[in-house]
Amino acid sequence: MAEKNNFLPLILDLSGRKIVIFGGGSVGERKAELFCGCADTIVVSLDFSERLKELEASGQICLSRLDLAAAEDSKLREIISGAFLVIPATSSSELNRKIADIAGESDILINQVDTLGNVVIPSVIKRGDLVIGISTLGHSPAVSKYTRKQIESVITPAYSDMIRLQDELRSYLKQHVTEQKQRKTILWKILESEAVWNGFSESYEKAAERAYAIISGYLENFDR
Ligand SMILES: C[C@@]1(CC(=O)O)c2cc3[nH]c(cc4nc(cc5[nH]c(cc(n2)[C@H]1CCC(=O)O)[C@@](C)(CC(=O)O)[C@@H]5CCC(=O)O)C(CC(=O)O)=C4CCC(=O)O)c(CCC(=O)O)c3CC(=O)O
Numbered sequence: 380m381a382e383k384n385n386f387l388p389l390i391l392d393l394s395g396r397k398i399v400i401f402g403g404g405s406v407g408e409r410k411a412e413l414f415c416g417c418a419d420t421i422v423v424s425l426d427f428s429e430r431l432k433e434l435e436a437s438g439q440i441c442l443s444r445l446d447l448a449a450a451e452d453s454k455l456r457e458i459i460s461g462a463f464l465v466i467p468a469t470s471s472s473e474l475n476r477k478i479a480d481i482a483g484e485s486d487i488l489i490n491q492v493d494t495l496g497n498v499v500i501p502s503v504i505k506r507g508d509l510v511i512g513i514s515t516l517g518h519s520p521a522v523s524k525y526t527r528k529q530i531e532s533v534i535t536p537a538y539s540d541m542i543r544l545q546d547e548l549r550s551y552l553k554q555h556v557t558e559q560k561q562r563k564t565i566l567w568k569i570l571e572s573e574a575v576w577n578g579f580s581e582s583y584e585k586a587a588e589r590a591y592a593i594i595s596g597y598l599e600n601f602d603r
């Protein structure tokens with residue numbers, strides 16, 4: 380484990396990025412499930428779980444059958460060439476280390492499944508446009524999963540509605556309020572308004588109506 384905590388979560392656009400996962404077992408499957416919707420995901424292994432075969436059949440990932448222990452280093456280099464991220468997740472720690480060493484030669488990001496690599500895969504919550512990543516820096520993956528479940532239980536569908544409303548209001552305010560600080564104050568008033576949050580349970584329009592009423596109140600007072 381790293382002594383100093385230099386880790387930081389970033390939200391990446393992975394479209395068109397190549398992700399290579401080695402090992403088609405339960406861990407390889409979990410990582411593939413996470414990446415297949417956003418990146419070009421390839422799984423290289425001796426055998427593959429049923430779920431991975433399904434994902435291949437539906438065109439979401441590519442599977443490549445290979446005995447990695449018998450493969451030349453040049454073959455491994457060819458497979459990972461141009462990759463953004465490599466995940467060695469076979470059941471052989473020796474093989475995983477060898478793949479990581481080869482990926483390390485060309486500065487490719489590496490997620491180690493049996494130690495801490497330079498990329499840690501977090502627990503992920505995706506609710507519409509709200510994206511949350513959770514990590515314990517490898518100290519307790521179960522706590523990451525537990526935390527995910529705790530947070531998921533407080534994120535109601537109204538969060539997606541509030542994101543949509545705030546997005547709409549930001550555009551509106553940019554046209555009607557010159558001062559950024561004033562725009563910020565108004566957005567926070569709406570965000571902290573119980574009436575607006577409660578409005579979503581009736582309809583999006585109801586909440587929006589209340590938000591615009593708050594804005595009107597401000598526009599009367601602000602020196603525009
Ligand atoms: C370092 C890391 C490497 C990496 O980046 O992959 C890693 C390593 C290891 N995990 C192991 C075990 C478990 N992993 C999970 C679950 C998840 N593991 C994930 C990530 C990570 N796991 C990275 C650090 C994450 C962080 O910083 O917190 C999640 C978050 C993301 C994902 O993989 O999709 C996903 C939850 C997704 C969700 O929200 O559902 C559970 C829980 C369960 O299954 O109930 C268990 C059993 C309980 C336990 O051990 O805690 C073992 C074997 C230990 C052994 O031999 O005993 C190792 C290797 C080792 O530690 O030696």
Ligand SMILES: NC(=O)C1=CN([C@@H]2O[C@H](COP(=O)(O)OP(=O)(O)OC[C@H]3O[C@@H](n4cnc5c(N)ncnc54)[C@H](O)[C@@H]3O)[C@@H](O)[C@H]2O)C=CC1
Nearest residue numbers: 402403404405406407424425426446447448469470492493
């Ligand atoms: N990061 C995490 O969340 C976790 C990590 N682990 C670690 O991940 C490793 C993998 O765990 P699982 O997926 O559960 O194992 P698994 O046994 O289900 O799968 C291993 C995969 O590696 C492939 N493989 C083995 N030797 C190979 C070779 N020579 N060539 C090609 N493919 C080969 C197998 O075909 C299989 O598909 C474990 O050894 C453990 O260290 C384990 C649990 C959780």
